[in-house]
Amino acid sequence: MSDNHNPAAAERVELRRDVTIWGSYTWGYADVGADIYVALGLVIGAAQGGAPLAFALAGLVYIMIGLAFTELASSYPVAGGGQYYSLRGLGDFAGFVAGVALLLDYTIDIALFATASTGYFNFFLPYFGIRLQDFAVSFGPIQNFNLLWVSETVIMIVFLLWLNVRGIRESSLVNEIIGLVDLILEMSVVVFGFILAWKPELLVQQWRQEFPTLSQFMYGFSLSIISFVGLESISQAAQETRRPATVIPRTSVALIFTVFILAVGFSTVGLGILPWQEFRAHESDPIAYLASHIPYLGVLAGPFAAFLGATILFISANTGIMGDSRLIFSMSHFRLVSPWFHHVHSRYHTPSNAIIGFGWVGIALTIIAFLTPRVLDTLANLYAFGATFGYILVFTSLIRLRFSDPYTPRPYKVPLNIKWRRKDGSTVEIPVLGFLGLLGVGSIFATVVITHEIGRIAGPAWVLLCVIYYVIFRRRNGLPVLGSVPRDWEQEQMDVLTSAEEFELLEQYKQALIRRDRQRGIASRWSEGG
Amino acid sequence: MRRHPMPRPERFTAVDLLRIGLGVLMVPLGVIILARTLAIAVTVPGILVGGAFLAFGLHQVWLAWSRYRLYRQDKEGGAK
Numbered sequence: 001m002s003d004n005h006n007p008a009a010a011e012r013v014e015l016r017r018d019v020t021i022w023g024s025y026t027w028g029y030a031d032v033g034a035d036i037y038v039a040l041g042l043v044i045g046a047a048q049g050g051a052p053l054a055f056a057l058a059g060l061v062y063i064m065i066g067l068a069f070t071e072l073a074s075s076y077p078v079a080g081g082g083q084y085y086s087l088r089g090l091g092d093f094a095g096f097v098a099g100v101a102l103l104l105d106y107t108i109d110i111a112l113f114a115t116a117s118t119g120y121f122n123f124f125l126p127y128f129g130i131r132l133q134d135f136a137v138s139f140g141p142i143q144n145f146n147l148l149w150v151s152e153t154v155i156m157i158v159f160l161l162w163l164n165v166r167g168i169r170e171s172s173l174v175n176e177i178i179g180l181v182d183l184i185l186e187m188s189v190v191v192f193g194f195i196l197a198w199k200p201e202l203l204v205q206q207w208r209q210e211f212p213t214l215s216q217f218m219y220g221f222s223l224s225i226i227s228f229v230g231l232e233s234i235s236q237a238a239q240e241t242r243r244p245a246t247v248i249p250r251t252s253v254a255l256i257f258t259v260f261i262l263a264v265g266f267s268t269v270g271l272g273i274l275p276w277q278e279f280r281a282h283e284s285d286p287i288a289y290l291a292s293h294i295p296y297l298g299v300l301a302g303p304f305a306a307f308l309g310a311t312i313l314f315i316s317a318n319t320g321i322m323g324d325s326r327l328i329f330s331m332s333h334f335r336l337v338s339p340w341f342h343h344v345h346s347r348y349h350t351p352s353n354a355i356i357g358f359g360w361v362g363i364a365l366t367i368i369a370f371l372t373p374r375v376l377d378t379l380a381n382l383y384a385f386g387a388t389f390g391y392i393l394v395f396t397s398l399i400r401l402r403f404s405d406p407y408t409p410r411p412y413k414v415p416l417n418i419k420w421r422r423k424d425g426s427t428v429e430i431p432v433l434g435f436l437g438l439l440g441v442g443s444i445f446a447t448v449v450i451t452h453e454i455g456r457i458a459g460p461a462w463v464l465l466c467v468i469y470y471v472i473f474r475r476r477n478g479l480p481v482l483g484s485v486p487r488d489w490e491q492e493q494m495d496v497l498t499s500a501e502e503f504e505l506l507e508q509y510k511q512a513l514i515r516r517d518r519q520r521g522i523a524s525r526w527s528e529g530g
Numbered sequence: 531m532r533r534h535p536m537p538r539p540e541r542f543t544a545v546d547l548l549r550i551g552l553g554v555l556m557v558p559l560g561v562i563i564l565a566r567t568l569a570i571a572v573t574v575p576g577i578l579v580g581g582a583f584l585a586f587g588l589h590q591v592w593l594a595w596s597r598y599r600l601y602r603q604d605k606e607g608g609a610k
């Protein structure tokens with residue numbers, strides 16, 4: 001795959017900045033808020049009576065991750081997310097590895113959310129007298145391979161690939177509407193569930209008598225991180241928001257706490273309405289099943305939740321395809337992967353190689369997951385691996401960038417910082433919460449590796465294969481394997497802030513660089529006539 | 531560490547309405563969850579969720595009240 005094409009000279013795709021505060025919030029919610037539709041059944045099935053605690057513990061780590069993303073996305077409002085922060089803070093190799101973890105997540109995203117979306121569609125099958133179990137076949141060691149469900153999922157992914165190659169994507173308005181309707185529905189299920197159906201004695205009985213073993217609890221705890229995946233959408237929204245430094249901190253903090261409260265609320269209301277075993281039996285449509293058990297409203301709320309779940313998960317699967325193609329496009333731009341991924345379809349002007357390439361990986365993963373005893377659990381295993389691995393690199397980048405780039409203005413900083421004056425006179429704020437978050441996400445990652453049989457093999461195997469590819473690609477193109485290609489990050493930051501219309505921050509950044517150069521006793525290229 | 535404070539309210543918006551609605555809903559809900567759970571036993575989920583709802587609701591009400599006060603200040607300042 002060697003060629004002489006210089007991606008640095010390739011046209012930089014600039015996204016239009018037209019997302020509002022509310023749009024930014026609902027965009028994030030449409031992405032992160034969809035996770036609970038998949039996670040609720042899986043986590044309650046694993047953590048049993050201790051599910052609310054599992055959600056709460058993972059949620060605390062998620063809050064720290066969210067705050068880290070808020071700082072990074074408002075300081076570096078570009079769409080690359082974790083991959084860009086790692087590239088900037090830790091260099092090319094770490095940027096590639098973070099990108100690979102994200103690519104794994106986006107690819108699993110396609111498979112997992114398409115499978116979950118069709119799972120919610122299947123909620124309606126009994127209305128037509130169809131039983132999903134009738135389509136399950138067994139052959140050899142493979143048990144309960146569901147032909148109908150796998151066919152629906154594969155067809156959905158192919159349809160999404162076709163839409164993306166044609167360049168059709170949902171508009172920001174559609175995201176806003178679906179995100180809002182979903183927020184109202186989820187709030188309604190929790191609130192009306194608590195008011196009309198919640199039995200605290202059932203919750204207490206399950207908490208006391210059906211608390212899982214430590215290993216089961218740890219498994220559930222590590223799975224519950226999947227209900228908080230999708231924070232990359234904060235950085236995605238940052239690239240398409242005007243004045244992101246002002247907008248992002250407000251919307252993302254609200255988003256983080258809404259998702260946290262709903263995840264803990266759902267598990268608590270759920271275990272006060274139904275025994276945990278029922279969630280395990282309905283892990284493909286847990287929210288719809290729960291909603292259908294709310295007195296008076298259930299007859300309508302159940303099907304509506306199933307329809308909305310199917311829709312929002314369909315959009316999330318599409319986010320996976322879009323995420324894959326944008327990320328690989330960005331990695332190609334920074335010469336981390338072959339420019340082959342930069343190929344744009346001659347007729348539709350979309351990154352067709354990236355879309356189709358990763359789409360087929362998504363289809364293959366779906367079919368392989370259906371061959372295992374529990375399809376959603378298998379995909380969630382891999383999802384948790386990719387997410388926690390990527391988040392470790394995000395925390396590391398947050399800490400590293402505080403040291404290597406203290407000059408970029410940070411409109412929002414994660415709380416709890418210790419000021420440290422360096423020998424050169426500059427001051428660095430050491431993020432204590434960044435270290436705590438790194439510890440928290442590291443512990444979840446360790447739990448994933450210890451307790452997830454599939455995740456601990458398939459996840460590292462994916463990373464290893466990609467690293468082998470990276471070594472070959474960089475060597476063949478005469479680029480450093482462990483080192484980085486020289487880049488003018490200061491000019492890049494100026495361009496980013498200019499494009500974001502953050503002129504006040506731009507001026508602050510320029511002044512900070514001039515001060516730094518003055519302290520070093522060198523002429524600054526940023527001073528007037530310098 | 532927010533260097534960009536919340537903009538001063540110029541009018542009553544749908545977001546303000548949502549904030550007040552959420553606050554009014556979450557405060558009694560949090561109290562009810564806490565009271566009903568604690569009446570049976572002291573358990574982590576009950577305290578956690580009841581407390582979280584209560585705190586979230588109070589925060590929303592406080593935010594709405596702060597914005598209202600700013601709005602009144604601006605209005606009175608403008609009238610003078």
